[in-house]
Amino acid sequence: MKFKGFLKDVTGASRVTKARINAFDTASDKPVTLDPIAEVVKAWHLGRVTLEVTEVRDACRTAKTVRFKRCDGDMPYFLAGQYVVIDFEIDGATISRPYSISSSPSEARGDDGYIEITVRRSRGDGFIADYINDSVKVGDRFTALVGCGQFFYEPLRDARHVVALAGGVGITPFASMAKEIARGGLDFDLTILYGSVSSDDIVLKEELDAVRCDRVKIVHVLSGDEPDWQGERGFLTAELIKKYSSDDTTYFICGPQAMYTFLRGELEKLSAPARRVRFEVFGQAKDITKFPGYPAHLADKTFNITVRRGVHEDVIPAKATESIVVALERAGIRIETGCRSGECGFCRTKVVSGSVYVCPENDGRRAADRDFGYVHACAAYPTSDLVIKIPIL
Ligand code: FES
Known part of the structure; x- marks a missing residue:
């Protein structure tokens, strides 16, 4: 039986070989100009x-x-x-x-x-x-x-009911979702708890009002002192979030950095499972010295970064409190960026020598990159003179 199987394999392979030779013999001399896969990818x-x-x-x-x-x-x-x-x-x-x-x-x-x-x-x-x-x-x-970016609804991962916790201009991704649901292009229920200081600060108010429907609920929450306000007041506390949640809810969060720290605590009080909580990236850290482990004694230092691009080499100054991306941009050196939050990897940079502090909230590197000395330059801050290598754009 084994011997028969072996023969079958050999003859099968020779059939494939013959078919390939035949395909080569009968192929056109003209180069293939269209790669259908490449066209789809493009x-x-x-x-x-x-x-x-x-x-x-x-x-x-x-x-x-x-x-x-x-x-x-x-x-x-x-x-x-x-x-x-x-x-x-x-x-x-x-x-x-x-x-x-x-x-x-x-x-x-x-x-x-x-x-x-x-x-x-x-x-x-x-x-x-x-x-x-x-x-x-x-x-x-x-x-x-x-x-x-990765901040979108995914039916295989997210619950059918999403409670969006928005602060300030962090309403924008939820405005897009709300409009799409109202137009029938997305299939989930969205409750937006939108925190603002005063009613004058509510961003896109009329547009949000226009898309309210069975599936889109919008709750404005004011933290400022506005005597005539009829709606919810205060902050997006666990108590308020619970009031608008259902048995199975996914929480989407987008807003200023300070709000993230506060909401992490409030969602913990609700015992919301990690798989049901999704934070939008919030951009570069506003004040890196506030993050755990930042070497505060270096905060007023300026270092030199030697930037290698192919055979070119430039030396630029960089403050310890500004990311490598900001130092490069200030010096007029182009580097690819996307999220500016350590997530997308567009600004991936090789640190040849020297040391950096990587913002723990924005450290989206792969494990191999950590091991081999790569950083995402938007989330990395010099803590010594550096030599880095970036691609030529
Ligand atoms: S710009 Fe996205 S990781 Fe730096």
């Missing part, structure tokens, strides 16, 4: 596209919504909750920033398809946010990467 991963601003409007007294159409084809596919990375050319340097898309995927389809972002004016620490609020106008063009 359609899904378009790379950077060109967007043009078609509208700028107020989203509340402190935030603006900017609408973009694509100039060089159809708007790329994305999921409600994902973000767009936009490149800004400022003083000869290219600086990229991620913004959650506040419009729905359905609105991006068709000839007039568009995406929108909603950006709040900074409180003195975000010059791109202020640039968008003050200077971006209809007709401006930007290159951008549309459809990044």
Whole structure:
């Protein structure tokens, strides 16, 4: 039996060999120009596209919504909750920033398809946010990467009822989800608990009101002192969250960094299982010295980073409290970035020598990268002079 099986294997293999020789003999001399797999991959991963601003409007007294159409084809596919990375050319340097898309995927389809972002004016620490609020106008063009990030609903993983805990401009991914549910493009129940200081600060209020339906509930929670306010008051406490939760709920959280620490504690009180809690990445740490293990005695130091790009070598200064990405951008050296939160790996950088502090909240490296001295430059801060290697762009 074994011998028969062996013969069958050998003759089977020789049949395949003959078929291959025949295929080579009869093949066209012309090179294959179309690889169907590559075409599909290209359609899904378009790379950077060109967007043009078609509208700028107020989203509340402190935030603006900017609408973009694509100039060089159809708007790329994305999921409600994902973000767009936009490149800004400022003083000869290219600086990229991620913004959650506040419009729905359905609105991006068709000839007039568009995406929108909603950006709040900074409180003195975000010059791109202020640039968008003050200077971006209809007709401006930007290159951008549309459809990044992992913050979206996944029916195989998430419960049918999602309670979204939003603070400030962190409402944007939930606005996209709410609009998509209202249009029938997503199949889950969404309750948004949206914390703001005052009713004037509520971002996208009218748009959220317009998509309320059986499946989309929006609860505004004000922390400021507003005597006439009829709705919920205070913070997004465990008690309040419980009131709007069901037996099986997934919690999605997006908002300022301080809110994350608070909500972790509140969700622990509810014994919410880790698989039912999803935090959106929150961008670069606002104050890295506040994170556990940061070497505070180095906070006022400035180090030298030797940056190797192919055969080029530059030496740039870098403050101990600014990430390697920020130091590179300040020096006008381009590095690919996406999330700026350690998640996507676009800014993966080899540390040849020297030491860094990696923000524990944003350490999205693979284990092998940790072992072999790679960091995500948006989440790594110099704690000595460094030599790093980055790709040439
Ligand atoms: S930009 Fe995403 S990991 Fe650094």
